[in-house]
Amino acid sequence: AQTVTQSQPEMSVQEAETVTLSCTYDTSESDYYLFWYKQPPSRQMILVIRQEAYKQQNATENRFSVNFQKAAKSFSLKISDSQLGDAAMYFCAYRSTQGGSEKLVFGKGMKLTVNP
Amino acid sequence: DADVTQTPRNRITKTGKRIMLECSQTKGHDRMYWYRQDPGLGLRLIYYSFDVKDINKGEISDGYSVSRQAQAKFSLSLESAIPNQTALYFCATSDFPGEEEQFFGPGTRLTVL
Numbered sequence: 001a002q003t004v005t006q007s008q009p010e011m012s013v014q015e016a017e018t019v020t021l022s023c024t025y026d027t028s029e030s031d032y033y034l035f036w037y038k039q040p041p042s043r044q045m046i047l048v049i050r051q052e053a054y055k056q057q058n059a060t061e062n063r064f065s066v067n068f069q070k071a072a073k074s075f076s077l078k079i080s081d082s083q084l085g086d087a088a089m090y091f092c093a094y095r096s097t098q099g100g101s102e103k104l105v106f107g108k109g110m111k112l113t114v115n116p
Numbered sequence: 117d118a119d120v121t122q123t124p125r126n127r128i129t130k131t132g133k134r135i136m137l138e139c140s141q142t143k144g145h146d147r148m149y150w151y152r153q154d155p156g157l158g159l160r161l162i163y164y165s166f167d168v169k170d171i172n173k174g175e176i177s178d179g180y181s182v183s184r185q186a187q188a189k190f191s192l193s194l195e196s197a198i199p200n201q202t203a204l205y206f207c208a209t210s211d212f213p214g215e216e217e218q219f220f221g222p223g224t225r226l227t228v229l
Contacts, residue, residue: 009156033216045159045206045220052216091158095216103149103174104208104218106158 002027004094006107013082014115020067021077021110023092030054031097034068034075035104039089048090051075079112087114119143120221122207128227129197137192137224139207145219147212148190150174150182153204153223162205165190197228 003026013019025034036048051059051068058066063083067076079086092107120141129135139148146167151159161174163182171182179201183191194201204225208218 004158035217043204043223043225045208045223047217050217095218103161103164104151104159106151106160108156108158 002029002032002094002096002105004092004105004107006090006092006110008110009108010111010113012113012115013079015082015084017082018078018080019082019112021079021090021092021112023075023077023107025073025075025092025094027073027094027096029096029098033095033097034066035093035095036064036066036075036077037091037093037106038086039091039109040085040087045091049077082114084114084116087112120207120209120219122205122221122224124224125222126225128229130229131198133197133228135194135197135226137205137207137226139190139192139221141188141190141207141209141219141221143209143211143219144187145209145211146187147210148184149208149210149218150180150190150192151206151208152176153206159206162192194226194228197226199228202226202228 005024032053034051038046049061063080089109091109093104149164150162153159165171165184181193207221210218
């Protein structure tokens with residue numbers, strides 16, 4: 001079974017600075033998807049970014065980018081120019097590509113505080 | 117209007133009561149999921165359904181049951197609620213093949229006293 005580990009339960013960053021959230025996972029599969037979801041105080045789960053394992057290029061979405069290291073099974077999220085609105089819980093998630101196994105496996109989450 | 121809706125948004129109930137949480141979606145997705153979120157534990161899968169006739173247990177299905185009334189509706193029931201079922205419950209949908217991400221509803225905060 002796949003597992004996802006977020007080892008840092010909390011982090012803080014100064015507004016306008018850069019922060020990196022770490023995530024590692026364990027799988028025996030070669031093809032899969034990885035996601036970062038954001039959960040603000042409104043509790044809505046919002047997709048931040050996704051990475052397909054067969055793509056070597058790291059995904060980027062505006063101020064958000066990932067460092068995907070497939071061999072190391074590492075998937076970190078970098079937030080540049082942090083904004084107050086980035087304060088939230090962040091969850092790393094894994095999804096298999098095998099038919100019938102498309103459910104998400106989540107890490108335990110990490111609380112990000114952005115200081116003005 | 118939201119693509120994935122959940123009712124109720126908040127619910128307080130007593131131990132032993134039967135309660136149903138409802139989820140509806142307008143995305144036309146076949147796949148629907150129920151997750152439970154507890155502080156420090158992330159989201160864990162309770163049940164999932166790939167179509168109206170296909171329902172599967174997830175990681176933590178004990179004490180829960182589900183009903184897929186239609187492609188757009190997926191309900192979660194607690195037959196006899198207990199305090200450790202106090203949690204935030206999310207419904208999600210996805211399309212396969214196609215979009216890889218799951219789309220989440222706004223969540224239901226359930227408190228069992």
